[in-house]
Amino acid sequence: MKRIGRREAWAGFIFASPWAIGFLVFMAYPLIASIYFSFCDYSVLKPPIWVGLDNYKALLHDELFWKTLKNTLIYAVIALPAGMATAIILAMLLNTKVKGMAAYRTFFFIPSLVPQVSLAILWMWVLNGEHGVLNPILKTVGITGPNWMGDPNWSKPSLVLMGMWGVGNAMLIYLAGLQDVPTQLIEASELDGANSWQKTVNVTLPMISPVILFNLIMGIIGTLQVFTVPYIMFPNGAPEHSTYFYAVYLYDNAFRYHKMGYASAMGWIMFLMILVLTVCSLRMSEKHVHYQGT
């Protein structure tokens, strides 16, 4: 018996070794090096020189740091709920037994497959102030659309709109979760006289709350790092830095201004934010999330 145990343990180590090596080389080492660099003045062409907390102090006084942080957080606060709500609503619509559900499901899902670069380029075209198509469409229902890309007040909403267009894969996950909701619960609430709204809020949502939590956390991690779309659609966060996102400023500092120590400090701050937000979400989840079977 012990021999099988030892053999199994060895096999375990060997099978897990790719991950172990990868973890050390591509995760642990960069994390530690990045803390070190954040306390240095460093560009790959010049060796690192220790400057202590100087980078962090400079960040505190850097208007762009605060601006990009604000932009990213505002975007996250709007985009996450909007995206989740859209995904859940779509999933609930699909969960009814209507004809052609498979087709609709496909239509809603396909936009989420579009590569980020194509997405940015496509929407640049749709939202174009002069030749775009969104405003003429809005005009047919009597709404005068704003200058989506050129007006600083509307540039972030443009990004939120695009995000809502791409909720396809979150929607599928919610759909799978919804299909797991025990029908007895729903029938029981109907017998109690609950209407659609009450059924949703008191039965359905709590039942899929683990899924919501999972998507929330993944959403936080993803939204705070958003890079490709703002980088392509809004060079330099134009207009007026309204869409200058944290990850893009970080990239600019590292590779365009060659302030790699500074960029490393920004990276660590981002990581700490994600940690804090994730822990907060998990804490809050203890009160609100119901796991089936517990």
Place this chain on the structure above:
Amino acid sequence: MKSQHQVATAQKVLVQVALVVLSAVFLFPFAWMILTALKPLDETMTIPIKWMPSKFLWSNFTDAIKYGHESVGYYPFLVYARNSIVLCALIVSGTVASNSIVAYSFARLRWPGRDLAFGVTLATMMVPFPVLMVPTFALFRHLDWIGTYRPLWVPAWFGSAFSIFLLRQFFRTIPFELTEAAKIDGASEWRIFRSIVLPLSKAAVAVVALFSFMGAWNDFLGPLIYLLDQKTFTLSLGLQFYQSQNGGTSWNLLMAASAMVIAPVIILFFFTQKLFIQGIAITGLKG
């Protein structure tokens, strides 16, 4: 007083209407993309907006393929496409190979520290790429790998947290009696993995492969940092060249090119739809 039946039917109709309207909304940008791709350039810039092209310029697609730099060859788009395909092949094969092996270890082998290591793996999902960007760049610089594809595909051969998580969850659902029996018969772990667990996991592995392909096809920041010679660019970098540096863009060619970049992913999805949706359900992503 409306009967319950009437309320139910009314709701059903509402839902249908909503689905149709929403479908139109979701599909419209694609339609607009294709319409623009087929127009001559001046029709893309008309005010008021011109909905349909006066003639269907299918040649825009071939023009889009030929558009670009002499240094990249006559058909830059095809060059970028080839690069993307080669890179994706390496990344997807690496992802599937490494993650299934590692997930097997986490799911079905007992060894000291296993659960701690798995916890650490999950925790690494929270680490954003930007914090690793600079040291990783410096690391590849020292290996002289900048300008090659290696920084993009080598890490894929060493496991990634999300895929490990997915596969591990799935592997745990395979009954242990199956593997116990084989072990008592003296089969090695590798044998068990290859002959019992893997064949049963086709759906989950397919999902991981799909996600990995989409990620690789899509990747922008990686190629942006590590690829410097235009001939080696992937499609995501190549798409940028339709926007002139000096201002002004050939929107019709750009839309044609974008359509061609999106198409493979959509086609792939159509063929693997069932598998994909099944995969999301069974890997227990929802719980």
Place this chain on the structure above:
Amino acid sequence: MDRSAFTIPVLAIAVLGVLFESEQLTAPPPPDGKVHVKYWEKWTAFEFDAMKHVVDEFNKSQDKIQVDILSVSGIEDKTLMAISGGIPPDVVGLYGPNVTQYADNHAVIQLDDLCKAGGIKEEDYIPAYWNIGVVRGHLYALPSTPATTALHYNRALFKEAGLDPEKPPKTIDELDAMADKLTKRDANGHVIRTGFMPGEPGWWNWAWGPFFGGKLWDGKDKITINSPDNVKAFEWIQSFSKKWGASALQSFKSGFGQFSSPQNAFMMSQNAMEIQGVWMYNFIHMYAPTLDWAAAPFPAARPDLPNPTVIDLDVLCIPTGAKHQAEAFKFLQYVESQKGLEMLCLGQKKITPLRKVSAGFIEHHPNPYIKLFIDMAYSKTTISTPKLGIWSQYNDEISSAFDSVTLMTKTPKQALDDVQGRMQPILDQYLDRLHLRGEQ
């Protein structure tokens, strides 16, 4: 059982095949006995061809060195990445404004000794151009193609608006008055033609301050973007939006076609007057040959700043870590000879950076206004980018202020104060770090 024993080796071979292919795609070419000098240049189309001609002549003139020229977009960022990545080209054609940043970052080598040994002398060059390559007393870049700017205006539109096409504006006030006459709206109030837009083509938005006498920095350690002269310039910039409507102009501009195409705004007569460089003639000749246009010195904002012109320069540098520095310099020597520079600059239809101009150069030059552009290089009011290593960030900030001002979301003073507030600490930190490394 047999099948699965088969699939893994097959897959392995497939993967190895792909791996091999990927290595091939990024491998260097095989050797052929010559030293290959990698040369990255920013130009495309005919400008690229002009340099390619010089490269071909150089390659033909000897058989030890082969220069391989490549057109690279986004060259100022890509080259820095390549140098950091350890795979720099041997020669790179940068923009003048990049030089200080590259020098401070140790990204390009000093050329003083090479020039002394190679016979390249400062006295041969127009001072405004030579100086662009000098940072903290050392030479880091040699001039390739220089440019100056002037007012380009559409004579047909002038006639249509009742203005004398032989009398272009000489002062900014005149420019404003004429622009007013030339701007047109349609029945719905959309702007359909502009007389002048400070943001078109938008390559020198940073220069308007200096046009009005403002300085961008004090040459030592102070950013001076919010000085009264700069504010005055930005008030002038905002005046256009005030007159015609910020979003009307913004919408109009967003529909402009590509610069290098028949849909260019100036060539489509959508914009009647424009600040442009010596190359503009080529593009008009190519895409709008029937356009009735002329060039003239740009109007002065102040009488003591006549003939303001932006001094633009493309330069050639040798990156740090280049594998073939000596051979690269041999190529530079060839280009910098009078013959080489004139070949290049004639091919690009620009002026040359040398003081001496050979006899046929002006006569054979296709640009009818070439003498004007040469004279501009000796003007009293030459404007070039400040020699700041943080120039790209500073430029981005000024652009942002320019946007705020044209969109009328900030007053000029506010916008410039903001830039001042952001850039001064950045400059302070930058100089501190240089000091820390003993380089200041």
